[in-house]
Amino acid sequence: MSRKQPTAGDQQERLVTITGDSVALEGALAIPPTSPGVVLFAHGSGSSRLSPRNNYVARALRHAGLATLLMDLLTEEEDRVYATRFDIELLTRRLVAATRWLGKQPQANRLAVGYFGASTGAAAALNAAAELGSAIGAVVSRGGRPDLAESLDQVRAPTLLIVGGLDTEVIELNRQAYAQLRCDKQLAIVPGATHLFEEPGTLEQVADLAARWFTRRLAKA
16 A cells, blocks of 8 residues: 655654664664654564654654654664564663663754654653653654553653554553553544554554644643
């Protein structure tokens, strides 16, 4: 299925090397002019910064004027180990390290920070938001597993959980996590969407929901 791809801000994207937690990870950083904030993407198990779904959402966020950082949370060697992909503690540590690296970059150190997490990346995003407190202005989860986060009741960043309407098992897991959150929160269910939001128009709805959530919250952060 082809989608109309947002293109605004793509020309600012550049490859970067993110250092921290004793590793060097590859990423793609794009900062449109006058951006109110930057969104870090935490991909799910078996995925990478090249995920077509996350890249689509990232382009939509840049079209809305937000900066984005898509990165690999694991090295190639680590990603070959199935268990490592589900190591939420490791993914959280890497996301925190990437956030601190970003804070040292001249173009980004004054921008509000948000997290966009998918699958297991959502748990890492929520754990990192809990650890970093007021440094994180907003979190969005797409088809995520927030139930795997250990610090849900400590998250203070406004959090949006997006789930496909046909993804019944994950809906229930998100409802359980939603009940534990003690922050500004919302659970959005996209009608007719399965776990990967492959149905026509569903990923576009995810991108629109995320753009509105980040734009409003990061502008206040």
